[in-house]
Every structure is written in structure tokens, then in C-alpha cells.
Amino acid sequence: MNPDYNVVTVEALITAYDPILVLLSILIAILSSFSAFGMVERNISSHQSSQKIAWNLFAASVMAAGIWAMSFIGMLALKPAMPANYDVPTIILSVLPVICVCSIVLWLITQQTFNYFRLLAAGLLLGSAISLMHYINIAAIRSNSVIVHDTGLVYLASFIAVALAIVALKIQYQVIQQSQYKFITKKQIVSAVVMGLAFSGMYYTAMTALQFIPQTTDKVINGLSANTLALIVTVMILLLMLPVIIIPYSLRYKQLINTVNEDTERLHAMMNTSQDALIQMNAKGDIVGWSAQAQNVFGWTNKQAVGQALANLIIPIPLRAAHKKGLEHFMATGEGPILNKIIEVEALHQDGHNLPIELTISFIKLADGFEFNALVRDISQRKQAQKALIIANEKLAFQNKEIDKRANELTLAASVFTHALEGIVITDAKNRVIDVNKKFTDITGYSREEVIGQAPGFFQADRHPPEFYNAMWQIINTTGQWAGEILSLCKNGEKYVAGITISAVKDDVGKVSHYVALFSDITLQRDHQCQLEEMAHFDALTKLPNRALFADRLNQAMRQCQRHHNSLAVIFMDLDNFKDINDTYGHAIGDELLIIVSGRMSGTLREVDTLARIGGDEFVAVLSDLVNTEDYKMALKRLLLAASKPITVGDVVLKVSVSMGVVIYPQDDADADILIRHADQAMYIAKKAGKNCYHLFDNALDNAVNLKQENISRIGAGLNKHEFVLYYQPKVNMSTGEVVGVEALIRWQHPVRGLMPPLDFLPLIENHAISLEIGEWVIDTALNQISYWQSIGITLPISVNISAYQLQQTDFVERLATLLAAHSDVSPYFLELEILETSAFSDINYIIATMKACLELGVQFALDDFGTGYSSLTYLRRLPANLIKIDQSFIRDMLTDADDLAIVLAVVSLAKAFQLEVIAEGVETVEHGTALLQLGCNKAQGYGIARPMPASDIPTWLSSWQPYQAWLP
Structure with missing residues (x-):
């Protein structure tokens, strides 16, 4: 390059670009790409080859026109310092190679075989075509300057065109190949923008590579002026782009609408069918x-x-x-x-x-x-079908189960028939034997061949009358089955009891076709049952009916009385003095006595009467069918006489008698158990009346007994509910004023009647088991009280009353020792047991032994109410008592009744003679105490000293107690 030339570079010309035309050129490049790609998609949707070719050429022309327009408008955007015109034929020629290349490229991206190699080839072709068009358009510039190219920027522009073209074509290929057809997508827009940038990027990079060298010449510049050409190109491009954009996308939209309508119709058709x-x-x-x-x-x-x-x-x-x-x-x-x-x-x-x-x-x-x-x-039909299928399956399963069951039953029946432990006989409707099993042969001794065709009656004994068999067959024919016992014969002539069940087998029409008999030899069972029945209903010793059989016969006799409107007598008997004989001579002699007496009494009764032994020496009888209620008296006399006759057993001559209680039904309209109980109560009265007699039951007596039992139950409940309390009455030495002890007196804190004294309830439980519980409660409570008082500094002995019934219990000493051991902090010396004088001599030897055993435990004894029992002086001397209590009945009137005064003096003298202490009960006045002191009795208790009081009041009373001055020396 000659440095003397005036060179104008692109950098200097940038400031001379028209920005509106620059933006317009880029927009036209993008729109043309968008339109061309849309026409390519129309190519895909077309089905005829001519249409495909037309759309391809149309798309290629639109894209080429867009590239050409972008390139040309970009050149028009330049405002060079010197004027420039453009050669129209050259400009038009520049678009032809681009159309060819675009047609090839757009055809390639519509093919299924489009791959990366073809993508690269298409990008190179399209980039080369764009570059070619650009440089042809550069050649169409007519100006007074020399155009020089920067080689590096030229290559860069070509690379930009190829690279961005490849990217745009790849994106557009993905849009074309998508399965779902859409009107406008993001990728369609992106591919058009990238392609437009490929065109404009290449162009403006290439323009940067240009250098214009001005020349001085008078040569006239031919061609259209830039303004004229810009106007023509702009109008043409707009006229071309408008239908190009509208037509394919209108068709696209129409196709989309049609597709949607078709899909909708197809969907509706699917929905409706x-x-x-x-x-x-x-x-x-x-x-x-x-x-x-x-x-x-x-x-x-x-x-x-x-x-x-x-x-x-x-x-x-x-x-x-x-x-x-x-x-x-x-x-x-x-x-x-x-x-x-x-x-x-x-x-x-x-x-x-x-x-x-x-x-x-x-x-x-x-x-x-x-x-x-x-x-x-x-799914209603499906559910119904499922339900029907379930039912069908259940029916099929049931049928299969029934078939299996029938098969198993047949197999089982055959096995049972062969191996059954019972004999089986099958007969036809005429009662002829058609089959028997092995057990039949084992029981009867007859072989199968011997009985086939025979009637079963030939191996039955003649014990049963014809009426029995007639009734049996009537039941079989009516109900289809009979079960019972038949006495039968074995082949050897022996008899046996057959427990047999006969069933009628019917055919499908309900007619009897066969009879089946199952039987077994129950001879041993029957013998054993008879023995058991005898044991269950008869007394093993006397062979008389026992309690169970008697109850059954009594009930039968009562029903018979109701039917015949007559009476019966129930007699309860107890042998007098039998216990002494049994204890003296032993049980063997006693049993023999019972056998003989029961046999004699049974012999005095009629066949319709029943005598039973219900235990020990107790018997009960029922005399039935009494037309006259006095009829029973003769039977009673015979029973008394039979029982009282002397009986010789070996070398011993024995004599007993019988006490009887009698009740008459229906005068006493009670059930069987109550009748026996009433007779038992009447028997006890006969005993008390002297024995060897009878007593007729009295309802009033029964009511009294029931009331007593109710009271006893209520007393027992009161004990469980802690309703009983102990009150304490002080005992003093009148001559010194010293408190020598207290007597524990029981009270019942009744929930309704209030505080009850002992005389209101103790007599009701005399000699009853509940009296033992109360007696032990009294001792235990007294020991607790002694312990408590000792803990607060009060040391007082407590005396408690003991009944003869409690004292005579064989375990009394043992239980007393247990109570004392439970209160180991209390010295037994502080517990004094008081027994009535009269009860002490009921069994003197036993009482003395018990008292001595208790004394060894450390407790003291006192004789209560002395003077009322006329005790023998010998017995009094033997009793190991420490104290005698003079009964208050003598103290109360001693000041006015000389006899009572003499008795008191005698008791005091007797106590001194036997070196016993003496205490007087019932001292109510000072005068009573003074008189007793004069007689030599220093100790006393009574209302004149203190009334019985709760344990909580004793400490207060002790602190306030002052003896009478008249009593002190």
C-alpha cells in the first residue's frame, strides 16, 4: 500500500454507518430465516413431490433474498466520503448461487438421514454461499477508490458464518423432527435469530476487513445511486417478506386448527364410544x-x-x-x-x-x-359376576367337599363296620339279616353264615313280653330309632344284657329299606351299676335306704298324699345312750347293735313305709297313706318298743331306747328338707323331755329356733364389723382404797338398738361356735388393753368371763397360749379368767385339768357368782381357783335379809378356810361396804364404787378415785 494515498479504513467508516439501516438489515436477515424455516416445515407436512420442491425453492429464495437484502442494505448503511453507485446486474447475479445453496441445505435438514457430517457440510455450503454473495456485492460497488481486503478478518467472517449456520441448522432440525406439532416454539425463534446473526455477523465482520483507497480520476461512475437503490430494495424486500411471513404461518395456523379440531373430534368419538x-x-x-x-x-x-x-x-x-x-x-x-x-x-x-x-x-x-x-x-355387572363367581365357587367347593365327605364316609363306614367295638346287624325291610360284622360273632358266638337270612329274634331271650317288642317297633316306625336294653342269648346258651340302638334306613322316596342295629355286651356294666346304685342309695351297714333314697321316697309319698288327699308322718329317731355303749364296748359291738335295732324297727313298719339310716345312730322314717292322723301313734309305740328291747351281742347284754320327733304332712305344709329338719327339732325336745319318747313338732318352737338363728347370724356379722366393745368396772380394796383390778364386760354397739348389755345377746349364742369367737376376741382385746395401759404407766389386772363351753374345748389351752404369745409384753399374771360356779362342775375332772394347764401359763382363775350353785365342798377344794366372787344377789339384800347375810358370812368363812381370796359384787352403798368389811371381806366392786366405763375413761377415774372415809381404818 502507498503511504502517500489517502486511505479510508472501515474503522473510520463506522462512524459513517446509518444505525437504522444496520438494524433493518439484521431484522431482515432474522425474518427471512424465520420465514424460510417455516416454509421448510410446510415442506415436511406436504405429501406431493411437486409441493415439496415448490416449498423448498420458495424457502431457498426467501432465505437467499433475505441474505442479499441484509448484505445490500448493510452496504447502503455506509456513508462513504466519496460518492458510490452500484452495478445492478452484478447485484442481481449475486443472489443466484445463494438460492442454489440454500435449496440444498434446506433439503438436507428435512431428511431422516440428516447427521453430523451432513450438518457440517450444510454449514460450510451455507457459510460459503453467504461469503460469495458478499464479495460479489462488493464487486458491484462503483466508486473512485481501490478496495483492499484484510485476509484475517475475511477468514474470521467466513468462520462466523459457518459456525452460526451450523448451530442454527441443528436447532431447526430438532424443531422439524419433534413429534408434537406446534404453531410457534422457542426453538423456531432461536434458530431464526442465530441464522440471522450468522448472516449479519459474517457481513459486518467482512466489511471491517475492507479498505478503500481513493483515486484521482475524472471517470464517470455508472450505476444506480445508493438512495435510489436503497428505496427499490427496501420496497421489494418488504413486499416480498410480508406474504412470505404471512402465508406459511397462516397455513401453519390453519393446519394447527385443523389438527386440534381433528383431535377434538377424535377425542369426542373415543369418549362417546x-x-x-x-x-x-x-x-x-x-x-x-x-x-x-x-x-x-x-x-x-x-x-x-x-x-x-x-x-x-x-x-x-x-x-x-x-x-x-x-x-x-x-x-x-x-x-x-x-x-x-x-x-x-x-x-x-x-x-x-x-x-x-x-x-x-x-x-x-x-x-x-x-x-x-x-x-x-x-362395574355393577362385574361385581354381580364376581359375586356369582364366588357363590359358584362356594357351591363347587361345597359339592367337592360333600363328594369327599361321602367318599370318606363310605370308607369310614366300611372301616367302622369291620373294626367297630360294637356288634352290628343289618337287616332288610322284612327284618331278615343280610350282614353282620366280626364283633357280632365275638359277642354271640354265631358265625356270619349262621345268621344270614334269619330273623334277629332267634338269638333273643324270652325275658321280654310281646308288648315290649310291639312298643319297640312302634317307636322305630314312628321316630326311625329306638335305644334300650334287651336280654339276649349267646350260641352257647348264656344270657347277656345287650345295650342296643336300632335305626331305620330309608331310601330316596322315604320308604324303609334296611334296619341297622348296633349293640354291645353291657352285662358287667349293669352288674356294676346295680352295685353302685345299692351303694348310692343304701346304707352299707344296715342295708336300709340312705339319705338320698329316703329323700326320693319322701318326695314320692308327698306327691301321693296330694293326689289322694291324705297324710303322712316323718319321724326323726336318735338312739339314746348309744355313744356310751360305742365308747365302752367299741365300734364292732356298736355296729352290731345298729344292725339289730334297725332290723327290729324296720320290721314294725308296713311295706308302704320307709325306714332309713342317715348317719351314726340317727334314723328317719316316713309313714305313708295315713287316713287318720292318729294312725301314726300306734306305729310310734311299736318303734319305741322295738328299740328298747334288750340286745345280746356275744356275752354282752345291751339296752338302748330311742327319742323321736314327729311332723305331720300336709298340716306342716313344707318341702321335704324342712319336714326332716322340723322332725329333727322335735326329736331334740324329746331328748330333753327324758328320752325314750316322741314329740310332735310345734311351729312356734320352729319360729323361735329360726329367730335364734337369725340373731346368731346378726351377732356374727356384728363381730366382723367391729361392733363389740369392752367396758371395764374397777375392783378395789375398801380398807386401803387401792384399785386392785378391773373386770371386762362386753357390750354390743348395735347400729339400730344402740349400746346393748350382755344379757341381751350372750344367752342367744350359748354353746354355739360363735361364742368361741367372741370369747377369744374378749381375751385378745383385754390383753391389748393391758399392754396399752402399761405403756402409759397404769398397771391393772383384767378379769374376763369364760363360758364352760369355751373352757371345755379341747384346744382351749393351746389357743390361750397363742393369744398370750401374741402379747409377749404382757405378763399372764395380769389376766384373770372368771368361770361360773355352776359351769365349773359340769365335767369337774376335765375342768380341773384345763384350769391347771392354764395356771401353768401364768393366768389366774376366779369362781364367779359363787353361792348360786350349791357346790360340793370336795369339788371346791379341788378347784385350782385363786378367788371367789360372791354373787350380787346376796349382797343386794344382805342388810335387810338375814338369810342373805348368813350366806355372805358363810362364803367369806369358806374362803378363809380354803385360803382363797374373796370379792363381793353389787356393792351399791357405803353401808354395803361397811357391812362387808365387818364380815372380813375387804375387796368389792359395784355401782357404789364405779359403773362399767369405756377404757378411755379409766385413767380419768383412777386420778379422781377417793375411797369412802367410813371404809378406812
């Missing part, structure tokens, strides 16, 4: 789509359904809340547990009945929200 109903619902839960099959399933027409709330139309009331909750959950979270799943649910028909449906719900995201599609299939 499908077995499934399609229901569309918006986000509010309103129906927006309702297929013809939906009308068939639910009964609502499309017109009735669309616009209605889905829940109100087809969802049963119990499920609507769940539907609403599920819709709200989806709208809030975008999730639903049943979406895109096949479920079975109940739906509501227009007529109000529920039907089972199969339901699949999906959703579509729309611009304005969600739309739900529900595919519904009525």
Missing part, C-alpha cells in the same frame, strides 16, 4: 365435561350435568366430606392420594340408588388453574 365415562371438573368442583357414556352410567344428560357441582350430582352423601377435603388438600399442596390410581368406590345414580364404579382421576395444569379428568366405568 368408550366403555368408560369421561367427566371433566374444574378447580371449583363444577362439571365442565360430560360424555355420552356418563349419561348412560349416571342417568344425567350433558345439559343437566354441565355446570353442576360434581359432589351434589354423583357422590353419595357419606363420601362428600372426603371429596371436599381431598379437593382442598390438592389445591393447597398439589398432591392427592388417589390421583392417577384406579380405585373402586360407590357412586350415586340419578334415581337415587348407589352403584359401584371404577374411577381414575388425573389433572391438567391450565393457564387459569387446574382441570380434572375422571374416567369412570360402571
